[in-house]
Amino acid sequence: MHFDLAAIPERDAYKLLISTVVPRPIALVTTVDAAGRINAAPFSFFNAVSSVPPVVVLGISPGDPSSAGDGYKDTERNIRDTGEFVVNLVDEAIAERMNVCAVDFPTEIGELEHADLHPVASVGIRPPRIAESPVSFECERITGLSLGAGSMLEIGRVIHIHIRDDLVDPERYYVATEKMRLVGRMHGRGWYARTSDLFLMDRMSLAEWKDGKR
Numbered sequence: 001m002h003f004d005l006a007a008i009p010e011r012d013a014y015k016l017l018i019s020t021v022v023p024r025p026i027a028l029v030t031t032v033d034a035a036g037r038i039n040a041a042p043f044s045f046f047n048a049v050s051s052v053p054p055v056v057v058l059g060i061s062p063g064d065p066s067s068a069g070d071g072y073k074d075t076e077r078n079i080r081d082t083g084e085f086v087v088n089l090v091d092e093a094i095a096e097r098m099n100v101c102a103v104d105f106p107t108e109i110g111e112l113e114h115a116d117l118h119p120v121a122s123v124g125i126r127p128p129r130i131a132e133s134p135v136s137f138e139c140e141r142i143t144g145l146s147l148g149a150g151s152m153l154e155i156g157r158v159i160h161i162h163i164r165d166d167l168v169d170p171e172r173y174y175v176a177t178e179k180m181r182l183v184g185r186m187h188g189r190g191w192y193a194r195t196s197d198l199f200l201m202d203r204m205s206l207a208e209w210k211d212g213k214r
């Protein structure tokens with residue numbers, strides 16, 4: 001089946017995209033506004049896109065047009081105003097609390113408190129990380145790219161990484177990824193995936209590939 005995205009409603013194009021690009025990692029993003037108030041919201045248009053330099057991206061859709069705001073989500077406005085954000089990764093233990101942070105609270109409501117999550121001061125930036133998250137990246141904004149129709153791509157350089165002690169061997173920089181039990185976002189409004197169903201496939205050198213052919 002072929003779909004010309006110029007010929008179908010935006011809502012249906014969204015459904016096709018998010019039902020096929022799965023699972024998507026989830027960034028529970030903490031920011032502060034100009035007054036220092038903490039905001040937290042999940043984003044699954046998220047990924048690491050470079051390691052040298054270490055860079056992550058967030059795709060942020062427009063804010064609720066029916067609200068009195070300026071057309072941008074609080075996260076976008078805060079990143080633009082302060083140049084800083086923290087990406088907190090989401091495991092099974094905090095999945096439901098992450099979901100509370102996606103409730104469309106008014107700007108002045110602190111999501112963390114309502115979700116029973118707790119802020120911990122960051123090392124290099126003002127927004128706090130989340131104590132209950134297994135991994136947090138402190139990020140400095142490189143730039144924001146307007147994608148049109150009010151959507152933004154925020155690009156950030158990771159300057160500090162926090163990993164829960166029981167998940168990492170600091171001498172070898174070895175992370176027990178399978179122990180982390182991160183969750184990914186799937187299709188529809190509410191489907192998620194666990195990351196516990198793994199299989200191993202070594203990458204091959206050219207010589208190994210040639211050997212295997214014989």
Ligand SMILES: Cc1cc2nc3c(=O)[nH]c(=O)nc-3n(C[C@H](O)[C@H](O)[C@H](O)COP(=O)(O)O)c2cc1C
Nearest residue numbers: 041042043044045059060061073074075102103104
């Ligand atoms: C798992 C999950 C992933 C989400 N991913 C995105 C996303 O990638 N981009 C986006 O604009 N909104 C996304 N949302 C919706 C935002 O989290 C929601 O609009 C939130 O209220 C924005 O908060 P803010 O105004 O405080 O920034 C997601 C929601 C959930 C539950």
